[in-house]
Amino acid sequence: MKISASILSSKKIDVAVKELSLTDVDYIHVDFIDDTFINGKKIPFRKLKKISKYSPKRLDIHLMTSNIKKYIKKFASLNAEYITFHIEATDKVEELIELIHNYGIHAGLAINPETDIEKVKPYLNDIDLVLIMSVNPGYGGQSFIPETVETVKTLREYLNKENLKVLINVDGGINNETSNEVKKYVDIMVSGSYITNSDNFQEKISSLR
Numbered sequence: 001m002k003i004s005a006s007i008l009s010s011k012k013i014d015v016a017v018k019e020l021s022l023t024d025v026d027y028i029h030v031d032f033i034d035d036t037f038i039n040g041k042k043i044p045f046r047k048l049k050k051i052s053k054y055s056p057k058r059l060d061i062h063l064m065t066s067n068i069k070k071y072i073k074k075f076a077s078l079n080a081e082y083i084t085f086h087i088e089a090t091d092k093v094e095e096l097i098e099l100i101h102n103y104g105i106h107a108g109l110a111i112n113p114e115t116d117i118e119k120v121k122p123y124l125n126d127i128d129l130v131l132i133m134s135v136n137p138g139y140g141g142q143s144f145i146p147e148t149v150e151t152v153k154t155l156r157e158y159l160n161k162e163n164l165k166v167l168i169n170v171d172g173g174i175n176n177e178t179s180n181e182v183k184k185y186v187d188i189m190v191s192g193s194y195i196t197n198s199d200n201f202q203e204k205i206s207s208l209r
C-alpha cells in the first residue's frame with residue numbers, strides 16, 4: 001500500500017512539501033484545476049512546478065482540466081511518476097495515454113464518483129493506473145462518498161479476473177477511518193487534509209498504512 005499526499009488544502013505549498021520530504025510518504029499528489037473541466041481550488045502551474053525544487057519525492061499528477069494535452073506537456077517536465085487525466089474530460093483517451101507514455105511516465109485514467117466504472121474497461125490494457133474519485137473533484141477536505149467502496153471493489157475483482165496489472169488509486173476524503181473501507185482493494189491511497197491539516201504529518205501517514 002502506497003500513500004500519496006495531496007497538497008491542495010495546504011496554505012503554504014513550499015512548507016508542506018518540505019515537511020512531506022521528511023516523511024516516508026511515497027508520492028506527492030499534485031491536483032491541477034483550471035475551471036475548464038470542473039470548478040475548484042486553482043493552484044497555477046507556475047507555483048506547482050516549484051514542488052520538485054522543494055522535494056525529491058516523485059509526483060502523482062492529477063489533471064482536472066479539459067486542456068489535457070497542454071498540461072501533460074507541462075507536467076512531464078517535473079518529477080512525475082504518474083500523470084492521470086479524467087475520462088470524462090476528453091474523447092481522445094488513447095492519444096493522450098500515448099503522449100504520457102512517450103515521455104516515459106506512467107499513465108492514469110481518473111473517474112468521477114458518478115461515472116460508470118465500465119467506461120475504463122476498454123483502456124485497461126493500455127494504462128498503468130485507475131484513479132477512482134471518492135469525492136467530487138474540486139476541493140480538499142470533503143467527506144468520503146461511501147458508494148465508492150463498491151466501485152473500487154468491482155474494479156479490483158475485474159482486474160484479478162482478467163489478470164491485469166493496473167494499479168488502483170483512490171482519491172478524496174481518506175482518513176484513518178475511511179482508509180479501512182478501501183485499503184484491501186487499492187494499491188495507492190491519496191490523502192490530503194487529513195495529513196496536511198495536522199502538525200505531525202508522519203503520524204498521520206503511518207496511521208493510514
Ligand code: DX5
Nearest residue numbers: 008137138140141173192193
Ligand atoms: C479533489 C482532489 C483530491 C483532494 C484530496 O479535487 O483531487 O486530491 O485534494 O484531499 P482530501 O484528502 O482532503 O479529500
Ligand code: ZN
Nearest residue numbers: 006031062171
Ligand atoms: Zn486529486
